[in-house]
Amino acid sequence: MRYAMLIDTLKCVGCSDCVVACQTENDVPMGYCRDWITEVVNGQYPNLDLELKSERCNHCDNAPCVRCCPTGASHKSTGGIILVTANECIGCGACIESCPYDARYQHPEGYVDKCTFCHHRLEKGQLPACVSVCPTNCMYFGDLDNPNSEVSQLLNNRKHKTLAPEAGTKPQVYYLL
Amino acid sequence: MLSIILYSNMNTTRRKFIKISALGLGGVATTTSVINMFGSNSVIEGLAINNIEKKYKRTATYCEICFWKCAAWAYTDEEGKLTKIIGNKDDPHCNGRLCPRGTGGVGMYADEDRLKTPLIRTVVNGEQTYREASWDEALDLIATKFKAIKKEHGAEALGLLKHGCPGAHFEHLFRAFGSDTMAEPAYAQCRGPRETGFALTFGSWVGSPEPTDIRDTKCLVLIGSHIGENMHNTQIQEMSEAIDRKATIITVDPRLSTAASKSNYWLPIKPATDIALLLAWMNVLIEEGIYDKKYVEKYATGFDELKEHVRQFTPEWAYGITTIKPEVIRKTARAMGAASPSVIIHPGRHVVWYGDDTQRERAIAILNALLGSWGRRGGFYFKEKINVPSFPHPPYPKPKWNWEELGEKYPLAQMGITTELIRASIPHKDNKYPVKAWMIGGTNITKSIPDKKLITKAIDALDFLVVIDTMPMDVTGYADVVLPECTYLERCDILRSATNREPNIAIRLPVVKPKYNSKPGYWIAKEIGMRLGLDDYFDYKDMKEVVEWQLKELGTSLEEMKKIGVKKYPRKSGPLYLVESEEHEFPTASGRIELYSHDLKDLGFDPMPLYTKHPEPPQGYYRLNYGRAPMHTFSRTVNNPNLSALKDENKLWVNPKVARIIGLKNDQKVWLKNQDDIISTFAIKVRITERIRWDSVYMVHGFGHRDKRLTRAFGKGINDTELISRIFVDPIMGGTGMRGNFVAILTENPHKNIEV
Incomplete structure (x- = not known):
């Protein structure tokens, strides 16, 4: 099993519903977030391109946060999901520095926190909160090891990219173009 | 390339990170003991078990954060604490997916700044x-x-x-x-002109939610309508489906709106010239014979007058006014013609712009009529609602005068x-x-x-x-x-x-x-x-x-x-669309779609829309445009803790050319002064972006709150409404046009003695 998330940049309007849904689902403390929206504008008026997209932990196959964690709190779990075991985390912040996506933050209680692909919802057969709420339906989630899954099919048929591929992290959040 | 992070609190996270890291170890110690209670190593697993064990109760509600009123389930835990709000899957307003405001409804309840007692x-x-x-x-x-x-x-x-x-x-x-x-601002400050304009043409209001059949459309035309920045839920969802189906999207907007960026054609029109473009589109459809002839013949009246009327309004004529090239006007008109009747020229919602708004909405309605889209699949469907009976009460007394007499100047x-x-x-x-x-x-x-x-x-x-x-x-x-x-x-x-x-x-x-x-x-x-x-x-x-x-x-x-x-409930009023084999009477005076309006003519107004020139910004001033952000409704949500965390202030969008002339930097605080020397109460941060024209500035409406009791919203950004002092009243229905105000950018604090 290899979990992956796909986000269709042609449909994302950057409304940030995914951010709010994550906060209420995962009790993310006020002032912090596990996912966020970015905007990129290219060109000069009126020849312009605008890309809006939702970003989060990329659950990398080759995760620098896991490699640099001195206690093993950051680890790879079922389906390639990167998790942090809070009571093994000493809050040293090495993982925060190592992440090329700036996807981690230190929780007020001391441990490091980030997107879990709503691992607790997956166990119940539900989609991650952000995917299930998105009003544009621009987010997809599934198993890349299954060639018939919606995510596998979409990656086969659509142009796509990952963020900072040059970092060699093999991200598992894909952006459809 | 300009890249910015929008709507997130990653920046504050960074700041807080430094503050909190000193306390890190203590924090971990406390956390450990809490987590161990669940007999698990991981917070996440702990939460998961916690979630499964907790008995959540769900209660039916519908959202009140905007007028879309999506139905939802609000979840409470075993202590009765409100935890989250999720859309109701069976609701056609949301299909189980709320927008950020609906999801953030928990914050409206939790807001500690609420009014507490009379x-x-x-x-x-x-x-x-x-x-x-x-x-x-x-x-x-x-x-x-x-x-x-x-x-x-x-x-x-x-x-x-x-x-x-x-x-x-x-x-x-x-x-x-x-x-x-x-009265309510939803009419004369918002959608009034479109209701009147469409009623004059088709005999029916557009109403809310709009009966736009975006889900099946082949061509969606947006004119100053910001789907994606407004979160009118069904419209967003269906536009997204239309993108998937590769429908043609044409957006007319002086600003690269979110919708414009999703469009096949973005027409960066010069502000205040929309009617000229609409007339030129009619000209192309009629001159090239690519309108829905059968539909117009069967259902409409006044075509000959219209044809004569728009003959002069060629794309070449419109080019000089709108700055949109004739070939683009023709190409987009042909795209609409090809998609007819599954085409929607969207009526918009906040349409009080320049005082000739009913006429602009008439032009939009007429264009829809030429394309045969009213009452057609992929155009506009025939809407229906349930009449909820009033709880029995005696008849209301008849007042001597009411809202109608108050508005008698506007027939x-x-x-x-x-x-x-x-x-x-x-x-x-x-x-x-x-x-x-x-x-x-x-x-x-x-x-x-x-x-x-x-x-x-x-x-x-x-x-x-x-x-x-x-x-x-x-x-x-x-x-x-x-x-x-x-x-x-x-x-x-x-x-x-x-x-x-x-x-x-x-x-x-x-x-x-x-x-x-x-x-x-x-x-x-x-x-x-x-x-x-x-x-x-x-x-x-x-x-x-x-x-x-x-x-x-x-x-x-x-x-x-x-x-x-x-x-x-099952429909009772008949099919969603016109049935070709049957006659149909439109609820207008003539029973037909009125391309030429005798009602308007009799009242001394233009029976068919005309372009009129509107004032332009004087030297050193910029047209003040305003709009929406997806996580806020009007000025009502800015203090909501969940939503203010996403966006707690508005920024002034400025074209890089303008920034260069004035010497502005990103996030620099500026004040605005309008053409009547009204100066903004608060300052606003500059956002330099190519997404806006050099003759305009833009900000999201609803910020700049003056009440200190709104602790998160007070003094953040500028209230656009206070700078709108020149009103262009629509003589037909009394709408207050608000897009003709111009502002100068002040880099020095004009409120010398006041600390703001």
């Missing part, structure tokens, strides 16, 4: 202030004042300004007391005009319809009505002003009595019944108990009603009794609705 204006040591009062005292005072005003001036002198569900309860109270003096106004009600509240000799007191419910009117001088003058002259709200909005600061309403999550309310493809109703039940000393709108209306001797009009214990009775009449029950939240 307040009465009083004078202490010569200074005006509020004192806390009991409900009895506040309601008794309102009843005494209302009775006195009725005795002296008649009940008609009581004016109601309203929006949303609370409005419905106070409407009933007012009608029962003998006043139909009411085709179809709802109360707020600005006319406001004008009637300013004493003057020839005032036939003097208004002496207001009740305001569910609208922050001082922030939605332009021309602050006018509204301030009216408020000063009032004998009495009551404001009902959940938050200490700007308008509450003007009230004699402020009543704290509980949020939609804390009350039973009227049934939602809105037009749609399938008629349906939705229920709103209390999820949690009202916080503080707040009360539901229906309770407030009933209590005032009882004090006014209107017992017969409020012959029920509570809203639940009313709703239960109505549900029974509608062939369902409270029990059933508790389980389903939304109930759909």
Whole structure:
């Protein structure tokens, strides 16, 4: 099993519903977030391109946060999901520095926190909160090891990219173009 | 390349990270003991087990954060604490997916700045202030004042300004007391011109939710309509489907809006020239013969006049006005023609721009008629709704005059005009319809009505002003009595019944108990009603009794609705679309679609739309454009903790060329001065972006709150409305055009002695 998330940049309007849904689902403390929206504008008026997209932990196959964690709190779990075991985390912040996506933050209680692909919802057969709420339906989630899954099919048929591929992290959040 | 992070608090995270890291180890120690209680190593697994073990209860509601009113399930844990709100899958308004505001509804309930108890204006040591009062005292005072005003001036002198569900309860109270003096900014400050323009053409309002069949359209044309920045849920969802289906999207906007960036064609039009483009499109459709001839012949009247009328309006003519190249005008017209009749020229929603708005909406309606899209799949469907029976009450007394007389200067106004009600509240000799007191419910009117001088003058002259709200909005600061309403999550309310493809109703039940000393709108209306001797009009214990009775009449029950939240009914008015083999009578005077309007002609207006030139910004000034952000509704949500975390201030969009001329940097604070020398109260941060033209600036509406009781919103950004002092009134329906104001950018603080 290899979990992956796909986000269709042609449909994302950057409304940030995914951010709010994550906060209420995962009790993310006020002032912090596990996912966020970015905007990129290219060109000069009126020849312009605008890309809006939702970003989060990329659950990398080759995760620098896991490699640099001195206690093993950051680890790879079922389906390639990167998790942090809070009571093994000493809050040293090495993982925060190592992440090329700036996807981690230190929780007020001391441990490091980030997107879990709503691992607790997956166990119940539900989609991650952000995917299930998105009003544009621009987010997809599934198993890349299954060639018939919606995510596998979409990656086969659509142009796509990952963020900072040059970092060699093999991200598992894909952006459809 | 310009790349920025929007709508996130990653920056604050960084700042907090530094602050908190020193405390890190202590924090971990505490965490460990908490986590071990769940017998697991991971917080996440702990949470998961916690979630599964906790018994969540869900309660049916529908959202009140905007007018879309999506049905939802609000979840509470075993302690009764509100945890999250999720869309109802069976609701055609949301299909199980709320927008950020709906999801963030928990913040409206949690907001610690809410109004907590009734307040009465009083004078202490010569200074005006509020004192806390009991409900009895506040309601008794309102009843005494209302009775006195009725005795002296008649009940008609009581004016109601309203929006949303609370409005419905106070409407009933007012009608029962003998006043139909009411208005809401949703008409003359928002969608009025399109309702009047479409009614003149097709005989029907567009209404809300709009009956645009985006789900099946082949071509969607947006003119200054910002789907994606406005979060009109169904429209967003269906536009997304249209993108998937590779429908053609054409967006006309001087700014690269979100929708423009998703479009096949973005027409970066010069502001205030839209009618010229619409006329040129008609010209191409007719000259090239690519309009829906059969449809026009069968259903429309006035085609020959229209053809003659638009002959002169060639794409070459429009080029000089709109700056859109003739070949682009032709290409886009052909794309519409090819998609006909599955094409939508979207009527928009906030359409009060330049004062000729009904005529622009007429042009949009006529274009739709030429393309045969009204009543066609992929165009506009025929909407239907359930008529919810009123709980039995005696007939309302007939007022001597009402909102119609107030707006008599505007012959085709179809709802109360707020600005006319406001004008009637300013004493003057020839005032036939003097208004002496207001009740305001569910609208922050001082922030939605332009021309602050006018509204301030009216408020000063009032004998009495009551404001009902959940938050200490700007308008509450003007009230004699402020009543704290509980949020939609804390009350039973009227049934939602809105037009749609399938008629349906939705229920709103209390999820949690009202916080503080707040009360539901229906309770407030009933209590005032009882004090006014209107017992017969409020012959029920509570809203639940009313709703239960109505549900029974509608062939369902409270029990059933508790389980389903939304109930759909089969259509009774006929098919969704026109049936080709059958005749169809449109509800206009002629029974046909009126391309040429005799109604307008008879009243002395242009029977067919014409382009008129509007003022342009003088040297050193920029056109002030304003719009929406997806996580906010008007000025009402800026203090919501969840939503303000996403966006707590607006920024001034400035083209890089302009920034260079003035010497502006990103995030630099500036003040604005408009053409009438009105200076913004607060400063706004600059956002330099190619997404805006060099002759305009842009900001999101609803910021710059002046009330310190709104701790998260106070002083953040600029209130666009205070800079809108030049109003272009639509002579047809009284709409207040607001897009013709120009601002200069001030880099020095003009409020020398005031710390802002």
